[in-house]
Amino acid sequence: MSSTHADNDLPAAYAAGTLPRREPRGILGFFLRLGAGGIEPLLFLLPALILVGGVYIAPLVGAFLDSFKDVSLLGGDTRWVGLANYRDLLNGNVLATVLRTIVWVGLTVAGATVLGLTLAVALDKPIPGRLFFRIVLVLPWIFPSSIVALMWRFTLHPYYGTLINFLRSIRLVGDVNFFTSGFAFPTALIINILVSFPFVFLSALAGLQAIPSEVMEAARIDGATAWQRFRYITFGYLRPVLWTSAIILAAWTMVSFDLVFVLTGGGPGDETDLLAISIYRAGFQDFHIGLASATATLTVLLVMGFGYFYVRNATREAT
Amino acid sequence: MKLLKTAVVSASVLAMMAGGAMTGAAVAQDKITLTFVRPGSPDAVKKVYQPILDAFVKLHPNVTIEPTYMGFDEMFQRMPLEAATGKLPDVFMPPGLLMPPLAANNVLLPLGDSIPADLKSDIAQSYWDAVTWNGQIVAVPAVINPQALWYNADLFKAAGLDPDKPPATWDELVADAKAITEKTGVPGMGVYGFKRNDVVDELAAVVQSNSDVWYWDQKNQAIRPDVDVKGGLQFLADLVQKDKVTQPNVDAYSSDDVRGMLRDGKVAMLISSPPTLSVVGNDPKFRTALMPVGPTGKATSVANMDPWVVSATTQHAEMAKELVWFLSSAENVNIAATGYGTLPPLSSIIANNPTYKSGIWPAFVDTMTKRAFFSTKPITPQMSMSTDTIPQFAQNALTGKSTPEDSIKQLFQSYGWPQQ
Numbered sequence: 001m002s003s004t005h006a007d008n009d010l011p012a013a014y015a016a017g018t019l020p021r022r023e024p025r026g027i028l029g030f031f032l033r034l035g036a037g038g039i040e041p042l043l044f045l046l047p048a049l050i051l052v053g054g055v056y057i058a059p060l061v062g063a064f065l066d067s068f069k070d071v072s073l074l075g076g077d078t079r080w081v082g083l084a085n086y087r088d089l090l091n092g093n094v095l096a097t098v099l100r101t102i103v104w105v106g107l108t109v110a111g112a113t114v115l116g117l118t119l120a121v122a123l124d125k126p127i128p129g130r131l132f133f134r135i136v137l138v139l140p141w142i143f144p145s146s147i148v149a150l151m152w153r154f155t156l157h158p159y160y161g162t163l164i165n166f167l168r169s170i171r172l173v174g175d176v177n178f179f180t181s182g183f184a185f186p187t188a189l190i191i192n193i194l195v196s197f198p199f200v201f202l203s204a205l206a207g208l209q210a211i212p213s214e215v216m217e218a219a220r221i222d223g224a225t226a227w228q229r230f231r232y233i234t235f236g237y238l239r240p241v242l243w244t245s246a247i248i249l250a251a252w253t254m255v256s257f258d259l260v261f262v263l264t265g266g267g268p269g270d271e272t273d274l275l276a277i278s279i280y281r282a283g284f285q286d287f288h289i290g291l292a293s294a295t296a297t298l299t300v301l302l303v304m305g306f307g308y309f310y311v312r313n314a315t316r317e318a319t
Numbered sequence: 320m321k322l323l324k325t326a327v328v329s330a331s332v333l334a335m336m337a338g339g340a341m342t343g344a345a346v347a348q349d350k351i352t353l354t355f356v357r358p359g360s361p362d363a364v365k366k367v368y369q370p371i372l373d374a375f376v377k378l379h380p381n382v383t384i385e386p387t388y389m390g391f392d393e394m395f396q397r398m399p400l401e402a403a404t405g406k407l408p409d410v411f412m413p414p415g416l417l418m419p420p421l422a423a424n425n426v427l428l429p430l431g432d433s434i435p436a437d438l439k440s441d442i443a444q445s446y447w448d449a450v451t452w453n454g455q456i457v458a459v460p461a462v463i464n465p466q467a468l469w470y471n472a473d474l475f476k477a478a479g480l481d482p483d484k485p486p487a488t489w490d491e492l493v494a495d496a497k498a499i500t501e502k503t504g505v506p507g508m509g510v511y512g513f514k515r516n517d518v519v520d521e522l523a524a525v526v527q528s529n530s531d532v533w534y535w536d537q538k539n540q541a542i543r544p545d546v547d548v549k550g551g552l553q554f555l556a557d558l559v560q561k562d563k564v565t566q567p568n569v570d571a572y573s574s575d576d577v578r579g580m581l582r583d584g585k586v587a588m589l590i591s592s593p594p595t596l597s598v599v600g601n602d603p604k605f606r607t608a609l610m611p612v613g614p615t616g617k618a619t620s621v622a623n624m625d626p627w628v629v630s631a632t633t634q635h636a637e638m639a640k641e642l643v644w645f646l647s648s649a650e651n652v653n654i655a656a657t658g659y660g661t662l663p664p665l666s667s668i669i670a671n672n673p674t675y676k677s678g679i680w681p682a683f684v685d686t687m688t689k690r691a692f693f694s695t696k697p698i699t700p701q702m703s704m705s706t707d708t709i710p711q712f713a714q715n716a717l718t719g720k721s722t723p724e725d726s727i728k729q730l731f732q733s734y735g736w737p738q739q
Contacts, residue, residue: 074424177568181718268570268714
């Protein structure tokens with residue numbers, strides 16, 4: 001490897017004809033390295049490649065091509081319209097929707113990470129009922145989002161909401177509506193954080209188990225405060241885990257649909273309109289597959305950004 | 320020669336007999352399975368429709384019917400996908416708003432020429448116009464849902480109002496709603512503003528009670544500039560924002576929510592259709608009246624219509640049509656309408672069934688017959704799409720986030736329509 005040679009060795013190596021070759025990187029490098037191992041690895045990979053190609057890549061390519069067409073979900077005539085669907089996107093409210101989605105993702109990831117990490121650290125300690133609490137905290141993640149959304153809607157509805165009626169009965173609140181203008185987005189966001197944090201919680205809990213007790217003990221003997229132990233040992237060990245779980249959670253949240261759709265339908269107005277809801281509306285309510293595909297392509301690009309960071313992070317960890 | 324003739328005739332007779340026997344055998348073996356979907360509350364729909372389907376199977380022993388009962392929301396989500404994949408049910412009832420895009424994409428079988436004459440003449444031409452696409456009748460009207468004013472007579476009495484004199488104008492409605500709100504503490508008017516198609520029904524009912532022109536411009540596929548849609552939205556917004564006679568937080572309530580409030584005595588009045596009956600029950604304190612008339616005095620009325628259709632991809636077109644005629648027969652329409660609490664489009668039933676002459680029904684029958692009446696006619700895919708967008712802007716007006724004027728402007732801008 002070139003990195004093993006000191007710079008001052010290079011002229012000599014050049015003269016001797018033993019200058020190390022820089023290996024191609026990226027996709028080309030991947031296939032060259034794969035090819036160097038013979039046909040066998042490729043054969044092992046083939047079923048997965050076919051599956052991924054058929055299930056993910058082909059529909060993605062199809063959607064990308066559809067984004068340049070005027071095509072209805074229900075069939076009928078199809079024609080190429082160039083960038084018209086993307087122009088319609090820019091003319092519509094898509095930029096506001098993109099920004100809203102980014103805020104939605106950022107705050108969900110931040111909230112879920114803080115909550116998940118805090119609870120993981122708390123439940124890493126040997127407290128009574130630890131197993132029970134661990135199970136209870138994971139429950140929101142086990143239920144389908146649409147069910148969770150329905151439960152919250154029944155809980156918070158201003159007329160038949162159980163929680164609202166209870167709070168009203170003890171005169172803690174009056175005519176409050178968590179789904180009205182100005183409240184709907186924060187309400188949906190908090191519910192989404194409550195649904196999402198168990199993933200971070202589980203990841204962090206697993207990460208905490210991997211911290212050697214000797215390290216923590218040594219820090220304690222050396223006089224490190226609780227905050228210093230958390231900041232430099234716990235958080236230090238957990239950082240790769242949290243980084244990875246944050247990236248995965250961000251990608252999931254970017255395409256989240258069912259929770260918000262059931263809770264608010266994207267309203268009131270367009271206050272909780274996210275990219276996934278826009279795609280659904282364009283494709284399955286207006287049957288405008290071209291516009292839905294253009295929005296989906298935009299979403300894929302954003303999700304691919306998270307994918308890039310995830311792969312880079314995973315690669316770093318591996319090396 | 321005679322012998323030859325005899326032989327030929329005998330052979331022909333034998334051949335015909337053999338052929339006939341083969342055809343008979345073929346028919347006997349020709350098992351047909353029809354898929355069927357009627358949306359609505361699954362248990363209630365099944366209770367009403369399963370006996371009708373069983374009766375059809377009894378008449379056609381070679382037919383098996385596979386029914387699926389699902390809610391309207393699920394129908395809205397599933398049917399477009401099934402249409403896209405060519406797997407629509409053989410016979411089904413798309414919600415009125417879903418029919419036009421299906422028709423426009425040629426996934427519905429044209430029924431025109433084969434509709435029985437007695438069925439054709441028993442349904443008003445305006446309903447047939449509503450299910451005609453490119454000159455072809457593609458559906459049979461099955462359920463009409465006009466909008467009227469529902470009210471709680473007990474709350475009227477409690478407020479010192481005469482329950483036999485419900486509000487006849489917008490001004491009277493506001494006055495009665497204020498009286499009820501002040502004297503009973505119950506909101507006089509229930510308004511639903513949750514982002515659903517039913518917001519459009521509510522708004523359309525108000526707009527049409529102040530106009531003699533259908534608010535949808537068929538030529539330009541947009542809201543007509545000469546119909547005061549803004550005035551209708553302003554009226555609803557004023558009920559919420561200015562007069563404060565509605566339940567709080569209207570944007571959290573769907574029509575079903577407010578129907579429940581009417582049943583529970585938590586609102587006194589509500590603009591809604593006959594299916595409200597299934598929520599409030601046959602309690603005589605719940606009455607109906609024609610939609611109060613707006614300041615122009617030119618009241619018309621509006622309704623949704625859900626029709627029977629046959630999928631263009633059905634393998635058994637003739638039998639599927641047979642099932643539609645059977646479902647649309649006066650006897651079965653009567654059973655379904657009475658059992659499920661809907662208003663049928665058949666004039667003979669409206670005229671002869673005493674159910675429709677008392678209780679909540681006269682207001683709906685009058686809505687259909689005594690006012691210039693616009694059913695879903697002639698609804699188009701563009702109009703279906705607008706029913707998704709209109710509530711978004713209506714919500715902004717109802718919650719005071721923007722004025723009705725700005726909301727309408729934004730709506731028009733979003734569609735690139737000319738400003739009103």
